[in-house]
Amino acid sequence: MRKIKVLVVDDSLLFRNLLVESLRSDPSIEVVAQAGDAYAARDAILQYHPDVMTLDVEMPRMGGIEFLRKLLPQYPLPVVVISALSEKVFDAMEAGAVDFVCKPNTIERDKVGAFLRKELGTKIKIASTVKVGRMKRAESFPVSASTALNSNMVVAIGASTGGTEAIFEVVRQFRRDIPGVVIVQHMPPGFTQMYANRLNNQCQVAVKEAVTGDRVIPGQVLIAPGDKQMRLLKVNGVYQVECRPGEKVSGHCPSVDVLFSSVAKSAKKDAVGVILTGMGGDGAKGLLEMRKAGAATIGQNEASCVVYGMPKVAYDIGAVQYQVDLSAVANTVYSVLRPN
Numbered sequence: 001m002r003k004i005k006v007l008v009v010d011d012s013l014l015f016r017n018l019l020v021e022s023l024r025s026d027p028s029i030e031v032v033a034q035a036g037d038a039y040a041a042r043d044a045i046l047q048y049h050p051d052v053m054t055l056d057v058e059m060p061r062m063g064g065i066e067f068l069r070k071l072l073p074q075y076p077l078p079v080v081v082i083s084a085l086s087e088k089v090f091d092a093m094e095a096g097a098v099d100f101v102c103k104p105n106t107i108e109r110d111k112v113g114a115f116l117r118k119e120l121g122t123k124i125k126i127a128s129t130v131k132v133g134r135m136k137r138a139e140s141f142p143v144s145a146s147t148a149l150n151s152n153m154v155v156a157i158g159a160s161t162g163g164t165e166a167i168f169e170v171v172r173q174f175r176r177d178i179p180g181v182v183i184v185q186h187m188p189p190g191f192t193q194m195y196a197n198r199l200n201n202q203c204q205v206a207v208k209e210a211v212t213g214d215r216v217i218p219g220q221v222l223i224a225p226g227d228k229q230m231r232l233l234k235v236n237g238v239y240q241v242e243c244r245p246g247e248k249v250s251g252h253c254p255s256v257d258v259l260f261s262s263v264a265k266s267a268k269k270d271a272v273g274v275i276l277t278g279m280g281g282d283g284a285k286g287l288l289e290m291r292k293a294g295a296a297t298i299g300q301n302e303a304s305c306v307v308y309g310m311p312k313v314a315y316d317i318g319a320v321q322y323q324v325d326l327s328a329v330a331n332t333v334y335s336v337l338r339p340n
Contacts, residue, residue: 003030004128005121009041010034010082011059015103019054019082020053022116029124034254038062038071045075052127056119057083057092068095078127080120087194098127098306102188126161130306149337151218153270154232154239156263156290158256160186160278162306164195166326167276171221172203173330179337180216180239181205182224182232182263184254186278189226196223215240224254229263231337239266250282256310260286269294271332275320277305281313288319295322296336298329 006029010016016034016144023029032048033042037059046052065088068079072095081100089100101123104115141191155178159166163185174181187195193209199221200207208214210222210230216239224230229246232239247257257274258281263271273290275283277300291297299320302308304327314320324332 003028004052005030005032005048005050006122006124007032007041007044007048007053008034008089009036009038009059009064010052010056011036012056019116019120021126023121025117026121029121038067041067043069045071045077050077052078052124053082054080054082054124055092055097055187056302057081057086057088061292065091065095068092069096072096072132074213076132078130078132080123080127083119085190085194087198089166089191090195090198096132098130098132099123101265102191107305122167123161126307129279130161140190148176149179149334150270151177151179152218153337154263154267155179155181155272155274155337156232156259157181157183157274157276157285158258158260158278158283158310159184159276159308160252160280160282160310162277166300168199168202169326170274170329170333171199171205171207171269172245174203174205174221174333176204176219178205178333179218181217181221182210182241182259183221184230184256184259184283185256186282187226191221192223192226197295199223210241210243212243213240224259226254228254229258230254231258232266233262234266240281250285251280256283257286261289264289264293264295265293267293271295272336273297274299274329274333275311275314276300276326276329277307278310279307280309283310284314284319286315288317291319298332298336299323299328301325 033044055064079097081097083089196209207221228243231242250257273287299311304325
């Protein structure tokens with residue numbers, strides 16, 4: 001089997017060496033070069049033609065985000081960003097990075113190495129399958145105006161790899177008349193709050209990281225916390241969420257399956273389920289439960305996915321009622337929300 005050729009870029013020699021050492025323990029990965037700044041990285045790309053690049057956000061001479069913006073138009077290359085807890089990772093995703101890994105906050109070499117082998121290694125393998133041309137922000141269809149929406153419904157959305165940008169493309173088109181929206185995006189703790197704040201500043205609707213007891217109300221989007229399972233409940237006729245620590249389900253916490261399954265039980269036919277880009281199958285079974293309960297279900301099509309994994313599994317098992325391009329997802333949500 002051909003190994004994935006990786007270029008490691010980090011200005012810290014100590015951390016760079018640890019990265020290289022950790023990745024080289026994976027038999028499916030070959031570290032072909034390493035670089036301490038953007039200029040050395042550019043030269044290494046031309047010389048070694050890597051399949052994937054890992055990139056530090058904070059670097060001297062030229063920062064990682066500026067490097068991404070200048071690099072990718074010339075040399076389309078899947079990039080996994082390595083960053084401390086910072087909103088800059090979302091700038092990197094907007095600039096074309098495939099995914100990100102949070103730098104460990106421990107200095108214990110063995111623990112750091114184990115984390116990098118598992119988390120970074122997995123994301124490198126996913127990134128190697130990505131077609132970078134799909135990372136560009138989509139041109140979305142204008143959402144047609146409507147004065148008659150069923151506000152007693154719930155919109156549930158799930159995504160993983162490539163999802164931060166895909167969710168933004170959908171949510172930025174939602175108007176304040178949209179029924180309550182609940183979202184699971186696979187993301188580490190801390191980043192979900194920053195992501196919610198970022199969407200809140202960029203979109204018409206209110207967006208926040210969910211806490212137990214939050215009501216699901218029109219014009220508001222709730223993002224599942226990065227280390228808790230979020231479920232939809234109906235209490236005294238009012239929808240609200242519960243966010244609790246829990247075991248991983250379908251490999252994730254938060255899990256799209258957990259959210260969708262709870263929506264199927266609590267909202268039944270009064271819901272719309274949307275599954276977007278992502279690796280694996282999280283959300284497919286839950287979306288099928290939603291469809292069987294009478295909800296409308298939407299899946300992102302292959303052509304517009306960064307990774308056509310989760311939507312494909314959902315489509316293959318019959319969970320997807322409408323399969324559409326990312327640019328048409330918001331319009332499709334609005335169309336199924338209008339009462340017949």
